[in-house]
Amino acid sequence: MQTTRNNLWCALILSLGSGVALAGPVNINTADAETLAAELTGVGPALAAAIINDRELNGNFSNAEALLRVKGIGERVVELNRANILVSESPSSR
Numbered sequence: 001m002q003t004t005r006n007n008l009w010c011a012l013i014l015s016l017g018s019g020v021a022l023a024g025p026v027n028i029n030t031a032d033a034e035t036l037a038a039e040l041t042g043v044g045p046a047l048a049a050a051i052i053n054d055r056e057l058n059g060n061f062s063n064a065e066a067l068l069r070v071k072g073i074g075e076r077v078v079e080l081n082r083a084n085i086l087v088s089e090s091p092s093s094r
Contacts, residue, residue, distance in 0.1 A: 027086040028067065029060040039084060042077040061087050 026039040028051065036048035043051070047070070054070045055061065064085040067073045078085075 025084050025086045027088070028064075029055065029087055040077070041080045043073075043081075047072050047077075063087055 024039065026035055028036065031039070033045065033048035033052050036051055037043055037045050040048075050070050050072055051067065058069065061067060064078050064082050064087070066087075067078055067085070068075065
């Protein structure tokens with residue numbers, strides 16, 4: 001019984017880890033709602049639509065923190081996704 005429980009925990013940890021590893025950088029100024037919802041932790045379809053709406057009304061985001069202007073996006077969501085948020089075409093273009 002203990003071995004089965006340990007195996008289940010290992011499988012759970014590995015599956016969670018692989019999900020995080022698959023998330024890639026996403027350009028919040030060009031991505032569509034489906035991509036935003038799929039790639040950003042804590043962002044579902046409604047928040048993704050709010051990001052698109054804000055972008056259309058107020059222009060591009062200058063940095064990850066600019067997402068805080070979107071109602072429903074808090075500091076926690078920004079922190080969880082900081083490493084995957086891009087605002088330019090390539091991180092080396094600066």
